[in-house]
Structures are given as C-alpha cells and as structure tokens.
Amino acid sequence: MNANGKEQSTEKTITLFVDNKKKLPGALLPILHDIQQHFGYIPQPAIVIIAQGLQQTEAEIYGVISFYAHFHLEQPGRHIIEVCRGEACQAMGSTALEQAIKSQLGVDFGQTTADKNYTLEPVYCLGNCACSPSIKVGRKTYGRMSSSKFAKLIKTLSLYQLNLGEER
Amino acid sequence: MTTTLYLPIDTSAIAMGADDVAKALCFQTEKNQQAINLIRNGSRGLFYLEPLLEVQTEQGRVAYGPVTVDDVESLLAQGVLEGNADHPLYLGLTEDIPYLAKQQRLTFKRAGIIDPFSIDDYLAHDGFTGLSNAIALLKQDSNSIVDEIKTSGLRGRGGAAFPTGIKWQTVLDAKTTSAEQQKYIVCNADEGDSGTFSDRLLMEADPFSLIEGMIIAGLAVGATQGYIYLRSEYPQAQFILEKAIASAYQHQYLGDNIQGSGQRFDLEVRLGAGAYICGEETSLLESLEGKRGLVRAKPPLPAIEGLFGQPTIVNNVISLATVPIILAKGAAYYQHFGIGRSRGTLPFQLAGNIKQGGLVELAFGTTLADILHDFGAGTYTGEPIKAIQVGGPLGAYLSESQWQTQLDYEAFSAINAVLGHGGIVVFDNSVSMTEQARFAMEFCAVESCGKCTPCRIGSTRGVEVIDNMIIASQQDSSNEQSVALNELLVDLCDTMIDGSLCAMGSMTPIPVKSIMTHFADDFISDMPVHHAEKVTVKEQR
Ligand SMILES: Cc1cc2nc3c(=O)[nH]c(=O)nc-3n(C[C@H](O)[C@H](O)[C@H](O)COP(=O)(O)O)c2cc1C
Numbered sequence: 208m209n210a211n212g213k214e215q216s217t218e219k220t221i222t223l224f225v226d227n228k229k230k231l232p233g234a235l236l237p238i239l240h241d242i243q244q245h246f247g248y249i250p251q252p253a254i255v256i257i258a259q260g261l262q263q264t265e266a267e268i269y270g271v272i273s274f275y276a277h278f279h280l281e282q283p284g285r286h287i288i289e290v291c292r293g294e295a296c297q298a299m300g301s302t303a304l305e306q307a308i309k310s311q312l313g314v315d316f317g318q319t320t321a322d323k324n325y326t327l328e329p330v331y332c333l334g335n336c337a338c339s340p341s342i343k344v345g346r347k348t349y350g351r352m353s354s355s356k357f358a359k360l361i362k363t364l365s366l367y368q369l370n371l372g373e374e375r
Numbered sequence: 376m377t378t379t380l381y382l383p384i385d386t387s388a389i390a391m392g393a394d395d396v397a398k399a400l401c402f403q404t405e406k407n408q409q410a411i412n413l414i415r416n417g418s419r420g421l422f423y424l425e426p427l428l429e430v431q432t433e434q435g436r437v438a439y440g441p442v443t444v445d446d447v448e449s450l451l452a453q454g455v456l457e458g459n460a461d462h463p464l465y466l467g468l469t470e471d472i473p474y475l476a477k478q479q480r481l482t483f484k485r486a487g488i489i490d491p492f493s494i495d496d497y498l499a500h501d502g503f504t505g506l507s508n509a510i511a512l513l514k515q516d517s518n519s520i521v522d523e524i525k526t527s528g529l530r531g532r533g534g535a536a537f538p539t540g541i542k543w544q545t546v547l548d549a550k551t552t553s554a555e556q557q558k559y560i561v562c563n564a565d566e567g568d569s570g571t572f573s574d575r576l577l578m579e580a581d582p583f584s585l586i587e588g589m590i591i592a593g594l595a596v597g598a599t600q601g602y603i604y605l606r607s608e609y610p611q612a613q614f615i616l617e618k619a620i621a622s623a624y625q626h627q628y629l630g631d632n633i634q635g636s637g638q639r640f641d642l643e644v645r646l647g648a649g650a651y652i653c654g655e656e657t658s659l660l661e662s663l664e665g666k667r668g669l670v671r672a673k674p675p676l677p678a679i680e681g682l683f684g685q686p687t688i689v690n691n692v693i694s695l696a697t698v699p700i701i702l703a704k705g706a707a708y709y710q711h712f713g714i715g716r717s718r719g720t721l722p723f724q725l726a727g728n729i730k731q732g733g734l735v736e737l738a739f740g741t742t743l744a745d746i747l748h749d750f751g752a753g754t755y756t757g758e759p760i761k762a763i764q765v766g767g768p769l770g771a772y773l774s775e776s777q778w779q780t781q782l783d784y785e786a787f788s789a790i791n792a793v794l795g796h797g798g799i800v801v802f803d804n805s806v807s808m809t810e811q812a813r814f815a816m817e818f819c820a821v822e823s824c825g826k827c828t829p830c831r832i833g834s835t836r837g838v839e840v841i842d843n844m845i846i847a848s849q850q851d852s853s854n855e856q857s858v859a860l861n862e863l864l865v866d867l868c869d870t871m872i873d874g875s876l877c878a879m880g881s882m883t884p885i886p887v888k889s890i891m892t893h894f895a896d897d898f899i900s901d902m903p904v905h906h907a908e909k910v911t912v913k914e915q916r
C-alpha cells in the first residue's frame with residue numbers, strides 16, 4: 208500500500224471509531240480510548256475527524272487530549288513501561304529503581320528508546336502498594352521489582368526475542 | 376475425584392506471579408493425570424501471601440502461600456490436593472489464618488471466597504438479598520431506602536467522609552430539569568491515592584456487590600443510569616467489571632425491568648485517563664462529560680446539578696459496595712460497629728515498607744499501633760519504623776508518638792491528620808523526610824488541574840523553597856536566612872490552604888506541615904547527599 212492509501216485507511220478507521228460512539232453521552236473519552244487502543248496513540252488526523260463528528264472545535268479536542276497523561280499524540284515504543292512514583296513504592300526504594308531503569312534503557316521519563324521498543328512513563332500508584340515497588344508494562348503490573356529483575360524482564364521483551372519469534 | 380483449587384486473578388496476585396503458577400498447575404496436574412477444577416477467585420487481601428493457593432477439603436479451604444512456579448511440583452508431590460500439612464508453605468485452614476481471623480469483614484466478606492465471574496456464586500453467598508429487601512421497602516415508602524442508609528451512619532469512604540444518607544436524600548428530593556432528563560449514580564473508582572487498593576480489590580474480587588449497591592442507590596433516589604468511572608491504570612478491574620455487568624444484564628438485574636419490579640437501571644464502565652484530579656467529584660463529572668478535568672466551583676452541589684446538569688449521586692466504590700450488606704442485615708447491624716460518629720468498618724490498607732501488607736477491614740476505633748502489632752509484623756526490610764503516612768498523598772506523616780491515636784474521622788482531624796481512603800504507608804528509618812515533603816509539593820505541581828494560582832504556582836514555589844532551604848543548610852548560611860525560608864514555606868502553605876478551590880491545593884500542605892512539625896529535627900537536615908547535589912547543580916545553571 209502506498210503512503211497515501213495508508214493515510215486513507217487510518218482516516219477511515221478513525222471515522223469508524225467516531226461514528227461508533229458519537230451518540231454516547233460524553234463520548235469524547237470513550238472515542239479517544241478506542242483510537243489509542245487501536246493505534247497505540249492518537250494520530251494527528253483524529254483531531255479533525257473527532258471535532259467534526261462531535262461538532263466541537265479542534266482546539267477543544269486537543270485541549271482534552273493534552274489534559275490527560277494517558278493519551279499520547281506521538282507514537283510510543285512497542286512497550287510502554289510505567290514506573291510507579293507513589294509513596295508506597297518510594298518506601299520500598301522506587302527512587303533508586305527509577306534511576307536504574309532509566310540508565311538501563313538510556314532514556315528519561317517521556318522518552319522512547321532509539322530502537323522504538325520502549326517508552327518510559329511515570330505513574331502515580333498502580334494499586335499494588337502492598338507488593339511495592341511496582342511497574343507496569345502494557346497491561347501487566349509487576350510487584351517487588353528490582354533492577355536485576357527488570358534486566359531479566361526486558362530480555363524477554365527485546366527486539367532480539369521478537370525477531371526470533373520467541374517473545375513471551 | 377476432581378479437586379477444586381482456588382488461585383486469585385487479582386492484579387497484585389498476578390503481579391506476584393499467579394498466572395505463571397496457574398499455568399504450571401494445569402500443566403503439571405495434566406501430566407500427573409490428577410483431575411483439578413481451578414477457580415480464579417479474587418484475593419483475600421493477604422497480599423504478603425500472594426499467590427495464595429487454596430484447596431477445597433472436607434474440613435474447609437486449606438491455604439498454601441506464597442506459591443512460586445518452582446513450588447508447584449513439590450506441592451503436588453506432597454499431597455496438596457488432599458490438603459496435606461507437611462509442605463513448608465502450608466498455612467492451615469484459610470479462615471483460621473490470624474491475619475484474616477482477626478478482621479471484621481463486612482464489605483469484604485465475600486472477597487476471595489467467591490468466583491468473581493459467577494453470579495450464581497454471588498447468589499449462593501447472600502448476594503442480591505439487599506436488593507430484594509430494597510425492592511420490598513420501596514413498595515412501602517419512597518423514602519425508606521434512604522432512611523435505612525441514614526440510620527446506618529455510613530459516611531463516604533472516598534476521603535471526605537460526608538454522610539451518605541444525607542447526600543442520597545438531596546438527590547431524592549432534587550428534580551431533573553425536565554421530564555426527559557434522568558438522575559445519575561456515579562461510582563468514583565478513580566482510586567488515585569497512593570498506598571490504597573481497596574477499591575481495586577473489591578472490584579476484582581466481588582464486582583456484583585458494587586453493581587448491587589449501585590442498583591439500590593438508583594432505586595433509592597429514582598436514578599436510571601449509572602456510570603463507574605474507573606482509572607485507566609486498572610485494566611484487570613475493567614475486564615472483570617465488564618463481564619459482571621454483562622452477566623447482571625443477562626440475569627435481569629440490570630436493564631428495563633429489574634427482577635420483575637418494573638424498575639429500570641442501566642450501568643456502564645467509563646475509563647479515566649491518568650489524571651489524579653479526576654478523583655475529585657466535580658472534575659470527575661467534567662471528565663465523564665468529555666471535557667478537561669477542571670474542578671467546578673461548589674455550589675451547586677453535584678447532588679443537585681451533577682452529571683449533564685442533573686441530580687447525581689457520586690459515591691466511592693467502598694461506600695456503594697457497603698450498601699448491600701446494610702440493606703441485607705439492617706441499618707442497626709451495621710451501625711453497631713464503630714465508634715462515635717464513625718460507624719461501621721473501614722478497610723485499612725497496609726502498604727509500603729511492611730512485612731505483612733494487605734487489606735485489613737476493622738471497625739473504626741482501633742489504633743495504628745494495634746494494626747501494626749496485630750497485622751504488620753514489622754517492616755519488610757527489618758529496620759525500625761520511622762514514619763507512617765495515612766490517607767494518601769494529601770495525608771499527614773505520623774511520628775511514633777501519634778500511633779496511639781484512635782482510628783476515627785474526628786480523632787484524626789483533631790491531630791491535623793486524615794483517614795482519607797484508609798491507606799497506611801509505612802517507612803523505615805532510611806526515609807528522608809525532606810524528600811517526602813518535597814515530593815508532596817511536586818505531586819501537587821504535577822497533578823494540579825491548574826484552575827487556581829495558589830495550587831498551580833504555589834506547589835512549584837514550594838519545591839523551590841525546599842530546595843533553597845537545602846542549599847542554605849549546606850552553605851552554612853546564617854540562621855536568619857534559614858528562619859526566613861522556613862517562614863516563607865509556612866506562609867506558602869497557608870496561602871494554599873486559604874486560596875485553593877479544592878482539597879488538592881488546600882490539603883497538600885498537610886503532609887508538608889506534618890513533617891515540619893513532627894519531624895522538625897529531620898526536615899532539611901536528612902536530605903540524602905546525592906539528591907542535595909542535584910539541587911545545587913540545578914541552582915548554579
Ligand atoms: C484531589 C482529590 C482527589 C480525590 N480522589 C478520589 C478518589 O480517587 N476516589 C474517591 O472515591 N474519592 C476521591 N476524592 C473525593 C471525591 O471528591 C468525593 O468526595 C467522593 O467521591 C464522594 O464519595 P463518597 O462520599 O462515597 O466518599 C478526591 C477528592 C480530591 C479533592
């Protein structure tokens with residue numbers, strides 16, 4: 208498919224998501240979740256399409272997207288790694304863990320690794336506070352995390368494993 | 376013979392490896408040709424024992440934990456399926472484990488016992504008894520359900536502790552703006568407070584109790600649409616809730632004609648998107664309406680002008696999930712637990728640096744010291760406890776002299792502290808109180824909705840002032856300068872308290888001031904060197 212065709216299909220998909228839910232009361236967040244679930248982020252054309260569908264201005268849609276930490280306007284890495292910064296995790300050494308993870312991946316919060324495999328984000332509590340420190344990778348939360356456990360974990364998520372078809 | 380096993384599907388249990396243990400169990404028993412029926416239950420809340428494996432025996436359910444994949448083979452070899460007591464992970468009958476036996480489980484009485492996906496299991500454990508009583512009450516008198524909640528003494532468990540019955544009365548008495556409009560029941564499942572997980576545990580272990588509580592609320596005030604506003608950090612709770620809601624529709628507990636009563640109630644899960652402020656009820660309503668989560672000025676109260684401008688009950692998960700037992704057993708039964716104006720039970724959440732972390736549901740009136748003694752078993756690291764933060768990120772840090780304070784709303788506010796949502800975060804003596812105070816300000820700067828200056832800018836200034844205090848202390852600055860900075864920080868706190876629209880800005884000073892007051896010797900002086908260096912470098916740039 209050429210670049211133009213891909214763009215068209217992106218727009219079609221977004222339109223489908225918007226049409227699906229635009230009749231819901233308070234439809235904007237459900238629509239944004241569906242789009243992000245599908246693409247991994249909110250692609251640029253979505254703003255116009257949603258604005259038209261909900262009869263709101265693009266500025267309003269953009270304003271909502273930018274208010275919420277969960278929504279990404281740029282494509283993140285294949286895995287989003289969230290490190291908990293909440294107090295229960297701090298009490299179990301999360302500040303040092305955070306530093307270790309940053310240096311293992313070579314990125315800071317809000318950044319994506321050069322190989323586009325990981326995006327690192329802060330999170331404020333994962334509800335796993337009795338088994339802290341906690342991190343989340345995609346939909347899965349991990350407890351009692353340590354820098355050595357993390358090193359093992361990312362081996363199973365590496366591009367190398369992916370290429371071998373052995374990713375868990 | 377097929378043996379029934381239970382292994383939780385709870386987020387924390389999975390975070391500790393429950394899914395892998397489940398796979399190993401299925402693989403190994405198949406290999407051994409042992410017949411099992413593995414039920415993925417919710418957690419009992421004994422998180423220090425997760426993954427907790429239970430085996431149904433003639434004597435009752437026998438527990439083993441914490442189980443790792445490597446234990447599976449030896450467990451099966453040593454007769455786990457017969458409830459054999461010889462294995463080192465054997466814990467005896469689950470109900471007799473002291474951590475559980477010492478609790479007063481009302482809201483969480485089914486948690487970990489039933490299969491969260493099974494409406495039949497819920498029914499077999501007293502489920503929907505409250506709803507049938509509510510339907511019967513409603514036939515006598517339209518105010519009777521609300522009266523029952525008032526008599527129970529239930530106060531909101533989300534943090535502000537407002538009497539639930541009074542809120543419901545306001546919504547019952549309020550009118551929609553037109554006949555086509557409807558009233559709403561909104562469940563606040565944003566659970567943003569760090570150190571808390573009771574909402575999550577309940578939704579993953581006993582989702583039908585929340586659904587039942589919301590239906591009863593709907594009947595009580597004449598609301599026909601419910602929303603559960605769930606934080607996006609909880610995908611497992613979303614998965615379980617949505618299955619439970621579908622099943623409740625299938626069995627006519629939701630929809631047009633609830634159990635043939637002629638009453639209607641619809642329910643839907645809506646996801647948040649990573650904003651702490653959306654736990655504040657008016658910000659939550661804005662978010663549900665599809666807007667930025669900016670806090671609304673009150674009045675009007677959400678009970679009168681709430682979602683889409685209509686009368687709306689906003690209640691926390693635990694408040695709503697407690698409603699069924701009040702209606703099932705009567706207000707007097709519930710009200711008889713507790714102390715003073717704090718009636719019933721609170722699910723405390725023991726978290727952080729603690730050996731035996733988990734959910735501890737107890738009647739109000741116990742003390743932190745008792746909970747630590749009866750449940751905690753000391754810190755995880757084995758070091759002495761230095762500080763305890765109660766009530767989430769906006770709660771006070773308590774020093775040892777305060778641990779005897781009775782755990783009830785009034786006693787806590789008398790010492791400038793809050794119970795909040797019941798989170799108890801324990802720190803050992805390696806904690807830097809300066810760092811904790813600085814983090815309180817930083818968190819407010821990150822999560823402020825931005826509507827008022829004292830909160831938005833004040834919190835950023837707060838971080839800077841604390842940094843300057845650290846620099847001043849390193850440079851052996853004059854005592855006058857330190858005193859001046861100290862005064863500046865106190866002033867800033869007072870401005871935030873007086874000039875903020877909501878509790879985000881007005882309560883952030885609580886942890887900060889608690890540290891300045893009760894950890895005065897540590898504040899500023901205990902900043903770890905590595906961090907202090909960072910601050911200095913930043914300043915020089
Ligand atoms: C900054 C802030 C965050 C809050 N977060 C939550 C939350 O995560 N969950 C919750 O139930 N209540 C939270 N609240 C309290 C709600 O505003 C509201 O009081 C509560 O949902 C009412 O329900 P309840 O009476 O059953 O407690 C928060 C309040 C503030 C000011």
Ligand code: SF4
Nearest residue numbers: 824826827830877880
């Ligand atoms: S106090 Fe903070 S969070 Fe609350 S309304 Fe004001 S700016 Fe928003």
Ligand code: FES
Nearest residue numbers: 291293296333336
């Ligand atoms: S504070 Fe990190 S999981 Fe709750």
